[in-house]
Amino acid sequence: MGIGILSVGSYLPERIMTNADWTKLIETSDEWITERTGIKKRHFAPEGVNTSDLVMRAAEKALQRANLHPQDLTEIIVATDTPELYTPDTAALVQHKLGVNEVPAYDLAGSGCAGFVQALAVAKSRVESEGGKILVAGVELFSRMMNWKDRNTCVLFGDGAGAAIVAETKSQSEILATYAGTDGSKADILGLEIGGTRRPITAEMIADPSYPPIVMKGKEVFREAVVRMSQAARVVLEKAQVSLEDISLIIPHQANLRIIEAVANALEVPLEKVYVNVQDYGNTGSASVPIALDEALQTEHIRPGELVLMTAFGAGFHWAAALVRL
Ligand code: UT7
Numbered sequence: 001m002g003i004g005i006l007s008v009g010s011y012l013p014e015r016i017m018t019n020a021d022w023t024k025l026i027e028t029s030d031e032w033i034t035e036r037t038g039i040k041k042r043h044f045a046p047e048g049v050n051t052s053d054l055v056m057r058a059a060e061k062a063l064q065r066a067n068l069h070p071q072d073l074t075e076i077i078v079a080t081d082t083p084e085l086y087t088p089d090t091a092a093l094v095q096h097k098l099g100v101n102e103v104p105a106y107d108l109a110g111s112g113c114a115g116f117v118q119a120l121a122v123a124k125s126r127v128e129s130e131g132g133k134i135l136v137a138g139v140e141l142f143s144r145m146m147n148w149k150d151r152n153t154c155v156l157f158g159d160g161a162g163a164a165i166v167a168e169t170k171s172q173s174e175i176l177a178t179y180a181g182t183d184g185s186k187a188d189i190l191g192l193e194i195g196g197t198r199r200p201i202t203a204e205m206i207a208d209p210s211y212p213p214i215v216m217k218g219k220e221v222f223r224e225a226v227v228r229m230s231q232a233a234r235v236v237l238e239k240a241q242v243s244l245e246d247i248s249l250i251i252p253h254q255a256n257l258r259i260i261e262a263v264a265n266a267l268e269v270p271l272e273k274v275y276v277n278v279q280d281y282g283n284t285g286s287a288s289v290p291i292a293l294d295e296a297l298q299t300e301h302i303r304p305g306e307l308v309l310m311t312a313f314g315a316g317f318h319w320a321a322a323l324v325r326l
Helices: 019-023 030-037 051-065 090-098 112-130 203-207 218-240 257-267 285-298
Strands: 002-011 015-018 041-044 075-080 105-109 133-140 160-169 174-182 190-192 214-216 249-252 307-314 318-325
Touching: 002 051, 002 112, 002 285, 002 318, 015 019, 019 030, 030 257, 051 090, 051 133, 051 160, 051 285, 075 090, 075 112, 075 285, 090 105, 090 133, 105 112, 112 133, 112 160, 112 174, 112 285, 112 307, 112 318, 133 285, 160 285, 174 218, 218 257, 218 307, 218 318, 249 257, 249 285, 285 307
Parallel strands: 002 174, 075 105, 075 133, 249 307
Antiparallel strands: 002 160, 015 041, 133 160, 174 318, 190 214, 307 318
16 A cells, blocks of 8 residues: 545635736736736635635545545644744644644645645655544635735735645555755745744834835746756656656646746656646645646546656745655
8 A cells, every 4th residue: 555645625715816907006017927927817815714714625625525524634734834823833723623633733834835745745754654644735825925016026926725635545546756855045035034033023114115025036036946846856756766758747836837838848848748727826835736736637637547746846945846646
């Protein structure tokens, strides 16, 4: 028996914000956003809906599809950079709201958009050592945390959640190889330097029109994302002794269509083999890979038994890849 993904679920809040909607708020255009990013629209959560609510909706779908009850879960890992509270973590809120037993629940926070794929690797090793069934979620509620006046960043993001259940499987489903890496020297290129011990939030800071001060050196992030995602993909292929030709679908983190095209180019695979939905959801951070995985399964872009390669990159810098037989 291998350790694999039993089921997947995702959730996108109903409110849709198009590029045209953004043009009413900031100086931008549909042409600029489409040409530079490929994004046409994104989903935003309404007031009153918080990070744990998004996870709940995705988790409920994943549980239902695996024919499991919340009490069957033995652990919860939530990957997010937009937690509901500073403390306790979102995973604790999910444990309570879902009605899961008093099992370990923790966030994998601050890994940027690589969080879900990193969490998959953690879940696999936890099942190896402890057994059980682990809920692994990736979630972001960027619309609540981003700077709505900063056109360099605000048009890129969307809200959403995705979840997978990792456990021993009787089928051929298996997480064949995982890999993750970090380069903390690049912390000043992409991040939100606020609210921690270095820069506690003050009244003056909140009154500043540039609040919250998201740092993003777009071109450097772009270059690094392409190199790291394609390298990470090659590492898991090597670890599992699988060739790219055997992969049915590559699911890269969905940040920018041009980044995805460059990764396909670097891996020398046609774009048809690469899943793309950034046009519909924007960059949903840790949620982007599980949302894409769920959508690819539901639309039969990938079928049980086939090999899928997930690769992601985000703030830190962190990067991670996973090769999975579904
Ligand atoms: O998950 C990680 C999150 N971040 C990323 O993945 C970001 C990775 N980087 C990127 O996706 C791209 O670098 C961006 C989409 C952010 C930017 O694309 P670019 O081709 O690197 O554009 P640029 O930085 O060269 O900006 C060109 C111009 C600038 O104007 P000037 O200085 O040339 O006059 C910007 O001020 O575009 C301007 N600009 C905009 N114009 C209209 C920046 N944002 C906007 C906007 N609408 N929303």
